[in-house]
Amino acid sequence: MTLPPAPDKPPGSSRAKPQSILFACSENAVRSVMAENMAKRLVGRSVYIQSAGVRPGEHDPFVDAIMDELGLDTTRHRPRRFEDLEDDSFDLIVTLSPEAHHRALDLTRTMAVDVAYWPTIDPTGVDGSRDQRLDAYRATRDGLQRRLKDLLSWRPIGTV
DSSP: OOOOOOTTSOTTOOSOOOSEEEEEESSSSSHHHHHHHHHHHHHTTSSEEEEEESSOOOOOHHHHHHHHTTTOOOTTOOOOBGGGOSOOOOSEEEEOSHHHHHHHHHHTTTSOOEEEEOOOOOGGGOOSOHHHHHHHHHHHHHHHHHHHHHHTOOOOTTOO
């Protein structure tokens, strides 16, 4: 007989629910911003969530447009680098680009931190009309949202 996972563990995992998560990409202007804001909506303040990039990026208005469709305001977000973080103690770092993944592995060599790599297309490379570009951003957003729901769907035993 298989027992259900413990209340603080996701189904199929032996790891405890992380209390702090960092989402990282190349410039902290698109993918990690999306992930940070959607994750915060999913868990509220029960998990500390931040985002960062390997190098400085610039605010992207396309992110504002597609996140606004979900009722999320990213207009005040200013891209930050790993070095800009006030706290670098995270239980989990989710990397969304190869560059960020290598940086996270390098930073955590001597730390007890889980690093997960979610290869995620950078929609800024898509050319075309405004609508075509927005569709690329939406595809990235929607893919991240599916993964976030899986990652953050811990449920105590006995709930539906």
